[in-house]
Amino acid sequence: QVQLVESGGGSVQAGGSLTLTCTASGHTSSPYAMGWFRQAPGKEREFVAACSWVLTTYYTDSVKARFFISRDDTKNILFLQMNSLKPEDTAVYYCAAKRGYYSGSGDDEYDFWGQGAQVTVSS
Numbered sequence: 001q002v003q004l005v006e007s008g009g010g011s012v013q014a015g016g017s018l019t020l021t022c023t024a025s026g027h028t029s030s031p032y033a034m035g036w037f038r039q040a041p042g043k044e045r046e047f048v049a050a051c052s053w054v055l056t057t058y059y060t061d062s063v064k065a066r067f068f069i070s071r072d073d074t075k076n077i078l079f080l081q082m083n084s085l086k087p088e089d090t091a092v093y094y095c096a097a098k099r100g101y102y103s104g105s106g107d108d109e110y111d112f113w114g115q116g117a118q119v120t121v122s123s
Contacts, residue, residue, distance in 0.1 A: 002026045002112040004095045009117030016085050020117055022078040022095030033103035034071055034078045035110060038091035038119075045094070049080060050103035058103060063089075085121045092116040 008020045020036070035050035049069040050058045057069050068081040078095055094117075096110035104110075 002028060002032065002097050004097060004112055004114035006093065006095050006114045006117035009093065009119050011120040011122065012085055014086055014121055014123050016121070017081070017083045018085065018119060019082065020080040020093055020095075020119070022080075022114055024076040024078070024097065028076045030099065031101050033098040033100060034069075035096045035098065035103055035105075036069060036078075036080045037094045037096060037107055038089075039094070039116075040088075040091040043091075045107055047105040047107070048093070050105065051078070052103045053101040056103070058105065060105070082119070085119075087121045087123045090119060090121050092118050 003025045005023050012018055031053040033052045036048040037045050038048050039045040047060050049067055051069045051071050066084045070079045095114040097112040098110045
């Protein structure tokens with residue numbers, strides 16, 4: 001089992017930046033791919049970014065060149081640096097872990113989830 005806890009959410013004006021952190025605990029010695037998803041009010045949860053065990057990164061088109069995912073496996077931490085934030089980025093952001101080396105964009109591929117962190121971007 002892996003437990004995930006997000007932090008760093010908050011409110012920011014459009015054009016601002018936030019960094020989300022996901023701290024993993026439990027059985028973290030096995031290879032895990034990690035990802036970020038988000039869910040806006042009234043919408044389905046959607047893929048944002050992922051980082052494989054071998055540090056390959058993937059992004060949904062709407063956040064490319066604005067968001068950057070990274071991980072520090074010595075500290076079991078996953079980051080999401082979010083720049084040039086837009087009101088449409090407002091959502092609850094979830095950290096997720098997937099057993100194995102390679103990441104994916106489907107939420108049904110992930111085995112463990114955090115509780116979520118609210119990000120609100122005002123215009």
